[in-house]
Amino acid sequence: MKQEKKSYVKPTIVRHSVGVTNKYGRPPATVPMSRLNGFDVKELVNEYGSPLYVLSVEQLRQNYQDMFRAFSTRYPGARIAYSYKTNYLKAVCSILHSEGALAEVVSGFEYDIARNLAMPGEKIIFNGPYKTRDELARAFTDGAMVNIDNYDEIQVCEEVADELGRKFPVGVRVNMDLNNPPWHKFGFNVEAGHAYEAVKRIQSGGKLDVKGLHIHVGTYVDDVNIYSMAAQGLVNFYTVIKEQLGIKLKYWDMGGGYASHNTLNWAWQSAEYTCPTFDQYAEAICPILLKGPFQAAEAPRLFLEPGRALVDEPISMITTVVSQKRLPGGKRGVIVDAGMNVLSSVQWYNYNCQTVQDSGLTLEDTILYGGLCMNIDVLRQNAVLPPLRRGELLVIPHIGAYNLSQSWQFIYLRPAVIAIDNGKIHLIKASETREYVQEMESVPKEFNTYSIANKN
Amino acid sequence: MSLNVAITGLHAADNPAPGLGVIRCLHHPKKWDGKIIGLAYDVLDTGIYDEGLLDHAYLIPYPNTGSKAFLERLQYIHQQEQIDVIIPTLDSELTVFQKIAPELKSLGIATFIPPKHITDRISKSQLAEFCESENIPYPETIVIKDPGELKAAVKKIGFPLMIKGVYYEAYTCKSMEDVHQYFELLRLKWGLPMILQKKLDSEEFDVCCVSDKNGDLLGAVPIRKTRLTDKGKAWAAVTLKNEQLMELSRRILKKLKWSGPCEVEILKDKKTGEYNLIEINPRFPAWIYLSTGADQNLPKMVIELAMDKTVSPMAPAKSGICFVRHATDLVCPMDYIENLTMLGELHYKSSE
Amino acid sequence: MSEIFKSEVTLSENGFLFDHGSGLTYTLNTTGQFIFRQLQSGQKSKQIMEKMLDEFEVIEETARKDLDDFFRQLNELGLIDL
Ligand SMILES: Cc1ncc(COP(=O)(O)O)c(C=O)c1O
Numbered sequence: 001m002k003q004e005k006k007s008y009v010k011p012t013i014v015r016h017s018v019g020v021t022n023k024y025g026r027p028p029a030t031v032p033m034s035r036l037n038g039f040d041v042k043e044l045v046n047e048y049g050s051p052l053y054v055l056s057v058e059q060l061r062q063n064y065q066d067m068f069r070a071f072s073t074r075y076p077g078a079r080i081a082y083s084y085k086t087n088y089l090k091a092v093c094s095i096l097h098s099e100g101a102l103a104e105v106v107s108g109f110e111y112d113i114a115r116n117l118a119m120p121g122e123k124i125i126f127n128g129p130y131k132t133r134d135e136l137a138r139a140f141t142d143g144a145m146v147n148i149d150n151y152d153e154i155q156v157c158e159e160v161a162d163e164l165g166r167k168f169p170v171g172v173r174v175n176m177d178l179n180n181p182p183w184h185k186f187g188f189n190v191e192a193g194h195a196y197e198a199v200k201r202i203q204s205g206g207k208l209d210v211k212g213l214h215i216h217v218g219t220y221v222d223d224v225n226i227y228s229m230a231a232q233g234l235v236n237f238y239t240v241i242k243e244q245l246g247i248k249l250k251y252w253d254m255g256g257g258y259a260s261h262n263t264l265n266w267a268w269q270s271a272e273y274t275c276p277t278f279d280q281y282a283e284a285i286c287p288i289l290l291k292g293p294f295q296a297a298e299a300p301r302l303f304l305e306p307g308r309a310l311v312d313e314p315i316s317m318i319t320t321v322v323s324q325k326r327l328p329g330g331k332r333g334v335i336v337d338a339g340m341n342v343l344s345s346v347q348w349y350n351y352n353c354q355t356v357q358d359s360g361l362t363l364e365d366t367i368l369y370g371g372l373c374m375n376i377d378v379l380r381q382n383a384v385l386p387p388l389r390r391g392e393l394l395v396i397p398h399i400g401a402y403n404l405s406q407s408w409q410f411i412y413l414r415p416a417v418i419a420i421d422n423g424k425i426h427l428i429k430a431s432e433t434r435e436y437v438q439e440m441e442s443v444p445k446e447f448n449t450y451s452i453a454n455k456n
Numbered sequence: 457m458s459l460n461v462a463i464t465g466l467h468a469a470d471n472p473a474p475g476l477g478v479i480r481c482l483h484h485p486k487k488w489d490g491k492i493i494g495l496a497y498d499v500l501d502t503g504i505y506d507e508g509l510l511d512h513a514y515l516i517p518y519p520n521t522g523s524k525a526f527l528e529r530l531q532y533i534h535q536q537e538q539i540d541v542i543i544p545t546l547d548s549e550l551t552v553f554q555k556i557a558p559e560l561k562s563l564g565i566a567t568f569i570p571p572k573h574i575t576d577r578i579s580k581s582q583l584a585e586f587c588e589s590e591n592i593p594y595p596e597t598i599v600i601k602d603p604g605e606l607k608a609a610v611k612k613i614g615f616p617l618m619i620k621g622v623y624y625e626a627y628t629c630k631s632m633e634d635v636h637q638y639f640e641l642l643r644l645k646w647g648l649p650m651i652l653q654k655k656l657d658s659e660e661f662d663v664c665c666v667s668d669k670n671g672d673l674l675g676a677v678p679i680r681k682t683r684l685t686d687k688g689k690a691w692a693a694v695t696l697k698n699e700q701l702m703e704l705s706r707r708i709l710k711k712l713k714w715s716g717p718c719e720v721e722i723l724k725d726k727k728t729g730e731y732n733l734i735e736i737n738p739r740f741p742a743w744i745y746l747s748t749g750a751d752q753n754l755p756k757m758v759i760e761l762a763m764d765k766t767v768s769p770m771a772p773a774k775s776g777i778c779f780v781r782h783a784t785d786l787v788c789p790m791d792y793i794e795n796l797t798m799l800g801e802l803h804y805k806s807s808e
Numbered sequence: 809m810s811e812i813f814k815s816e817v818t819l820s821e822n823g824f825l826f827d828h829g830s831g832l833t834y835t836l837n838t839t840g841q842f843i844f845r846q847l848q849s850g851q852k853s854k855q856i857m858e859k860m861l862d863e864f865e866v867i868e869e870t871a872r873k874d875l876d877d878f879f880r881q882l883n884e885l886g887l888i889d890l
Contacts, residue, residue, distance in 0.1 A: 266647060
């Protein structure tokens with residue numbers, strides 16, 4: 001007689017300890033996320049390999065539109081310049097440009113990416129502490145907005161202006177004592193009078209013309225008051241340089257730093273309660289700037305340079321369990337095939353981990369290890385997860401910022417990136433191959449005696 | 457009218473949560489008419505096992521699990537028990553309740569807590585600014601945002617001083633060595649900013665207050681703690697008649713437009729005789745049961761306010777009433793633990 | 809009670825396990841409970857394997873590996889003597 005068999009889950013026994021005894025007390029990691037942006041997670045991995053980065057195009061566009069609406073409805077003509085460093089995949093930049101974003105770049109390499117994507121110079125903001133003479137010459141010629149970071153750079157810019165035989169508009173990056181630690185590395189300090197001196201120095205040189213002010217208060221700044229203080233600081237500073245030096249600004253730039261919906265490792269509360277909305281940021285900034293020393297028609301253009309707030313959420317990582325083990329002391333360790341080399345923000349973020357398959361309701365405190373041969377490769381010190389077997393999948397959402405641009409190639413090849421748009425999958429970056437990784441290398445003949453001897 | 461009331465903060469071990477005191481107020485002078493539903497975060501939250509106090513106990517998710525999971529669990533409990541009012545009693549829950557208050561309201565569950573923009577003003581790092589702008593006396597305070605500011609701030613305030621983390625913990629410092637030691641400790645734990653505050657040679661008073669949605673004070677019980685545990689928690693206290701404490705509390709809550717319960721901590725400077733605000737806890741204190749003795753049943757008042765009743769100010773609290781905290785052991789069968797562990801709920805038979 | 813257990817154990821209907829010897833408590837999932845009850849009725853691992861294959865939608869290789877893991881864990885927790 002054939003009886004209907006029961007569905008099977010791996011047998012588990014979990015010892016009760018403080019915190020584990022509240023079955024409602026934990027994130028719903030056990031609600032399996034079998035589909036991602038409408039596609040079966042397993043099938044995506046079968047097709048494109050694991051680990052795998054997955055971009056939701058719709059979410060990316062939505063974030064851009066939300067932010068643009070929040071600022072442009074409060075400050076007429078506000079513009080978003082996407083901070084390339086956060087993730088400069090060509091496809092990601094292109095999508096944001098198609099929505100209307102300008103490019104914010106901090107190196108010649110990034111500048112080149114933007115130009116290559118047909119961004120005209122006047123839609124590029126060139127920031128950063130180190131720009132070469134050639135890069136500056138190119139940027140000035142293209143009509144890009146160059147924000148000067150330090151005195152040495154003033155000097156180089158003037159030399160470039162001399163060579164090109166023209167006077168160029170420039171922006172000045174300033175910093176203020178707003179947060180901890182203050183970002184004193186970049187630009188000229190306002191409180192100490194350095195910013196005023198710099199503007200004065202540029203104007204008196206007669207070769208450049210100060211037309212912009214730039215500030216970037218930090219990254220993952222979830223206190224909107226800091227933006228309000230920065231905005232007020234810009235207004236005050238503009239008032240001074242306008243009255244005393246006759247400066248008339250064309251633009252001011254509030255930089256990036258807007259928090260995304262990830263919780264920091266050391267945070268006391270989940271980001272859900274602490275991460276401000278775009279509307280809250282805009283409300284903290286725009287009304288203050290609009291009280292600046294100008295008539296409405298002469299309001300400087302406002303730029304924002306968001307990075308993580310736009311691209312963190314839209315990208316997820318799929319990773320595969322390679323092993324589960326018991327550590328001395330009884331705690332469970334799970335090793336997955338993605339390491340911190342492709343998820344470097346684990347240093348900052350307490351990423352969520354979702355199971356893909358239904359693994360039952362028994363949860364256990366788990367150390368989630370990355371797959372690198374390095375003891376420091378830990379993705380989560382304490383994830384609460386159901387039993388997992390080799391081959392099972394996990395989804396780590398909201399990882400789009402910095403993890404790709406800061407990834408490093410180490411012992412494994414880096415994974416592919418796919419974009420899902422309107423129910424269609426596009427491969428936007430193939431996974432690396434050994435040939436690609438070694439493409440720039442060469443072995444002088446003299447070193448090669450072993451392989452030549454063993455060829456035949 | 458009989459109302460079903462859900463209450464959090466049921467753990468009363470070495471640092472008692474206020475929920476149990478709130479429940480005992482509701483049962484005073486006679487057993488509460490509706491159901492009392494305990495909302496607990498752990499199977500071993502002690503109050504669950506105090507059989508006479510609760511009719512039902514349910515486990516709920518930690519607020520950091522996310523407001524969605526939190527709300528869903530409350531919805532489930534509401535379906536079982538038809539909750540009329542929830543009284544949250546823990547600092548760590550305030551944000552989630554503020555966030556889901558509209559959803560709770562549409563489910564027919566009332567709360568009476570101040571909105572976020574008001575509680576933000578009394579956060580440790582904002583309080584000095586509030587006092588400054590509203591002319592409320594407070595001990596000299598400097599908010600440190602950068603380690604580089606430490607020296608100058610210490611010099612300005614002088615010893616002894618208090619050094620406080622943004623959320624929790626405070627230490628007294630008598631020397632620069634103390635400052636460095638505790639600064640590092642707090643920085644590792646809570647990060648910056650950090651609060652430096654002059655330590656006054658002073659007497660400490662607490663006032664448990666309830667004010668309505670205009671910030672008008674309706675009831676207040678001022679006390680002096682007469683004995684503290686080594687963690688600084690009250691273990692004995694006495695109610696007072698003190699117009700200055702009342703006046704200062706009234707002024708503070710009106711300026712804030714505070715709506716709901718709170719505990720106002722006030723220091724009287726021994727030198728100048730001035731009363732200084734040091735902190736406002738946005739919830740009932742753990743010693744709230746004392747309020748019944750002072751003829752001010754403040755939890756019952758909060759329920760009336762939550763139900764949108766008009767409430768008139770109470771007569772001043774009776775002074776000279778004391779409480780002593782007394783720990784006791786509760787005994788229960790393993791079934792209780794099993795039910796909570798496996799099902800996340802426990803129902804006492806007496807309530808059926 | 810089977811002699812494999814180190815002390816008296818009570819497994820409730822919903823998978824809550826109390827170890828009378830140590831005073832510790834545990835949660836078992838459905839498969840864990842199934843195996844545990846077999847152990848309590850004195851079955852040996854080979855018979856338990858067969859029962860598992862009868863009862864659940866599972867292939868032998870998986871069941872064997874999981875059963876091994878499970879026994880190892882019970883042993884580590886000090887509940888049984890392998
Ligand atoms: C000048 C500038 N703008 C924008 C950003 C983007 O920052 P975020 O990703 O925090 O928005 C950065 C990042 O460091 C930056 O240096």
